[in-house]
Amino acid sequence: MRIELEKRPERAEIFAWASPLIAVALTVVTGGLIFALAGINPLKGLYVFFIEPFTSLWSIEELIVKATPLVLIGVGLSISYRANVWNIGAEGQFTMGAIFGAAVPILLNGWNDPSTLVAMLVLGTIGGMVWGAIPALLKVRFGANEILTSLMLVYVSQLLLDWLVRGIWRDPKGFNFPKSVGFDGWQTMPVIGDGRVNLGTAIALAIAVLLAILMSRTLKGFEVRVLGQAPRAGRFAGFSSERMVVFAFLLSGGLAGLAGIMEVASTIGQLQPNISPGYGFTAIIVAFLGRLNPIGVIFAGIVLAVSYLGGEAAQVGLGISDKTARVFQGILLFYILACDTLILYRIRLVGRAPAEARAHA
Helix, strand or coil: CEEEEEECCCCCHHHHHHHHHHHHHHHHHHHHHHHHHCCCCHHHHHHHHHHHHHCCHHHHHHHHHHHHHHHHHHHHHHHHHHCCCCCCCHHHHHHHHHHHHHHHHHHCCCCCCHHHHHHHHHHHHHHHHHHHHHHHHHHHHHCCCHHHHHHHHHHHHHHHHHHHHHCCCCCCCCCCCCCCCCCCHHHCCCECCCCCCEHHHHHHHHHHHHHHHHHHHCHHHHHHHHHHHCHHHHHHCCCCHHHHHHHHHHHHHHHHHHHHHHHHHHHHCCCCCCCCCCHHHHHHHHHHHCCCCHHHHHHHHHHHHHHHHHHHHHHHHHCCCCCHHHHHHHHHHHHHHHHHHHHHEEEEEECCCHHHHHHCC
């Protein structure tokens, strides 16, 4: 007796859209069990993790700040995955965007007017695109697996950042700490209001809306959908799979790079060895939780931002590990993939084949 997955002839549309909600609900239930096993009142644990981030204006602002890079990276990845191009290296493109953009205030520290910020954002985007172009060209030219190449480049970019901030870009007045000079004035993102929410949030929302229009109202969006769902039909229609690979990597890499420079120019204010709590990897979950739809990614980004803020609150309030957020993110991804699998396939128990049964008689 063995278990097989049999492809369903058609899927129920309502379950396709309900899948993220089911996955979130199952994650909450599983989280309660984890808290109980850790000797923590499950209701108190779930309140601290999932509800407390919404109970004050400060925490809501922090939620928006953490959701911004997730949304910006997630919308790029959602387009890439819709085109059946698997960019797993957004974390590396995020880091390279930060490095390219931060070169302006570090190397030209006296340049401080509105054009400085524009140059930083443009260079940050270019940095992400350059890092995304490498796996794209390797796939198009040599057929290399883009999942492996883009993932390996993450570690190259992080080692490069570490070498820069401990070496030639280290602040000479920084008491030997591994960090660059601090950014100031127009070298930082303007804030909206009196809190920490900055212009990057408005940019992320505008890009998400523009990409939603691109996907639903333009020929390019149609090309992405066709090549993602039926590559052979797309080739008959005259669409190029190779050009789509390059387009998807440049778009998703550029947006990840833009998120990287906006992060170091706002919440961090300088380059340092650790500039991301894993935004590039978490954005993969954001893209799938948002159903690969740019508007859905906005809401998914907020849900995943709760995991970061709730993890910090649980660490302080309940004394549990700072890795709790990663555990919840992993559980959520598992349930998303499990729900999607059950929507597309049905489980079937298959008896032993007659010949096989005789061989074992």
